[in-house]
Amino acid sequence: MPTKRNSRRRFIRNAGLATAGAFIAPYILPSGRLFAQSGTRLVNHVVFVLFAGGIRQQESVEQGYLADQNIPYTGNLMENMLNGAPPPSSSLLYNRWQPILNQPLVAQGTLFREMRYTSGPTGHYNGHTAAITGNYTNNGVDLNINPDFPTLFEYYRKHNSPEKSAINAWWLSEGLGPYPALNFSRHGMYGPQYGANYFRPASTFGYVGLNHLADGVDFQPDDVEKIRVIKNYLDANFNLTASDLPGIINNTADRDQIEAFIKQTLQQSQLNNIPFPMPPGTGSGEINGDLYNIAYAWQVLNQLTPELVVINTFNSDTCHSNFTGYCQNLHKADYGVGWLWNKIQSHPILANDTIMICMPDHGRNAEPNNIYDNNGLRAYDHTSDENSRRVFSLIVGPPNKVKQNQVLGSISNPVGETIDIVPTIAHILGFNEAIPSGLLPGSPLLEAFV
């Protein structure tokens, strides 16, 4: 017969279990386990290109070119990604580059021709956050804070078995502003210990990087070890650690490798040995921020062969005031994507083991603003109208993994949302089932895969 004291103990124990259950239950996996092992992978490398800056469907997948300017010229500005003939040469307001790919990427994968950016303002930070966290957000662009929900990088690093170190996950942005904050979240179950490495190549390897990082003292490995020994001795006499440095912290081996990579890449930059995604013979004046970012993303892929890389392009956002520049930059970004895919397919580790996903952060308005560019073409903003919620997505990869030459969705029947990319990548890299339920409202775009 239970005594009064035993009853109280039992009550406390049961209450504790019930409380713990209430917290844990939302995160129990469909399989009934709290933390699942990572599952089968489709491939071992994913490159996600946020083909960003706000791209209208009209000038991208619909190939309308100047039609919405009331000029009857249409054609394909994105010849490396999409099927379709370019605009008539007599109508070209941009410098057309011959495609670098023999066949457009759509022939090597699945095009989600009509997807939705369903909720939240169609701002760049919002669009990036939705794509990288798989959750829409109302947080504004000026906050410059890490997102509330875990990022793709954190899911990837935490839910792979064994856990992945940060050298396997990279986020490279065309600009600074709020974007450096997207490599990890403020979520209590994740955070910087699961974040991605980050570069803004135009700064790290551009003018300021060359001015302030290149040509440093090159301590030899023995010297580095001696420095480490002395540092360890000094640290042993101090009871705090500099673990609160803002951002992620790599383990020692990865840090050495990344430092060596930066030094070597700075040297190659000084020698003008970095290949840029441009047709042969093109002057360096044609390099824009997008091409710069893609060029250095390739350096990271080529030398570090990470499993997960997210990069963005951004220059098409000039559409706020310069429609001609928008067309030019859209065309260049398309070339850059084709160039990057070509490089990946020539790499001994990445070839046939990489899936690439391209998607704009959001669309742009249906109606122009009041600004005309030098060619008299009207500019477009992105202020959350229905047109700015329309996007596309292109998923390409090996034919035994990704359905080839498939086009899904229409304006009357959209397929997928921008928040579906995170679970899609989780599916590709085999950890989708391990992500606790309740964190990702989207679903993998399974239609793309064999």
Add this chain to the structure above:
Amino acid sequence: MQDSKPTIILLLLLCSLFGACKRDIFEKRIYDNVIYEVNPVTLYLNNAQKTKQKTSLQYISILYTNLYNQTIPSQKLNELSEVFLSIGDKGIANSLTLNRFLSQSDVQIPSNQQMRDDIPMFVSNTYLKFYLRNPTPYESYQLNKMISDDPDITPEMIYAAFALSNEYNFY
């Protein structure tokens, strides 16, 4: 003659009276207290007083001051701030920036000869420069020994270790 006697006595009295009021002024120079137009810095009594972590900007500007004995120019600070923003792992940014600082010809580092001529003085000065405190006897002994025992250790290595240490990241 008898009439002049009181006058002389009076003069002597007056002289002694005014002489007693005279004040000698000495100029005293204490060379230990000479001020070289540098802001005074309060030394820490021990490292337990350091509890706050430096921001990246604080780290860069203090490191520059420690290595160049001058304030970092604002343009350089702005550019370095951009570099730091562009690298996710701030420890890597710290290390690369330090290596760059150490490579410049105008960096103020004692030569290897100067260090080895008076290792205790070098150790003491390095603690003061980077940690703003004196080393404990144990710290002093250990670092002295490390340097004495290894002829390949250079002042640059010692400076690098201090600049990358945890304590240097706090104030």
